[in-house]
């Protein structure tokens with residue numbers, strides 16, 4: 061009993077101490093200028109879906125839930141955000157090389173049609189982020205259209221070239 065008690069006290073002390081180590085919040089440091097929509101128009105209904113289902117982990121600004129203030133939950137969320145942004149950041153999308161942009165549209169198609177995104181753990185606390193088949197179809201159709209736009213404006217090998225000219229499509 062004594063051992064259990066001391067273990068409980070140690071865990072409690074660690075938890076209290078952990079509260080002082082807060083990850084930096086994900087908010088834009090500078091005004092956003094390279095957002096995806098500066099190059100690729102996002103229809104309002106798709107933007108609304110992205111806002112509730114994707115932007116928390118894939119932009120420079122996250123809507124933090126109250127429990128993000130509790131460690132280690134905050135650390136765990138922070139890792140998802142960092143990891144998510146490294147793979148795809150809508151806030152920086154326009155500054156990606158063309159080839160990367162093109163590839164990311166492909167990745168969006170794959171993730172959204174196969175149901176890989178939003179991350180299942182996100183859905184526990186974000187019921188409104190559960191995508192309907194119609195929402196998925198819309199996003200996929202839109203991403204395909206964006207790829208077609210790119211192909212119409214750039215020769216395919218420029219979507220592979222290293223330093224593309226910065227001129228936007230349309």
Ligand code: HEC
Nearest residue numbers: 113114117140143144147148167168171172177178179182
């Ligand atoms: C809870 C955070 C979270 C949410 C919400 C989320 N993602 Fe992700 N996403 C991640 C993480 C973390 C990764 C990288 C690890 C992985 O692939 O599982 C990722 C990876 C991706 C990738 C793969 C990029 C690559 O390089 O292969 C795409 C595409 C993507 N997400 C799109 C979306 C879309 C579209 C939505 C909304 C419908 C969304 N994500 C919602 C966290 C999230």
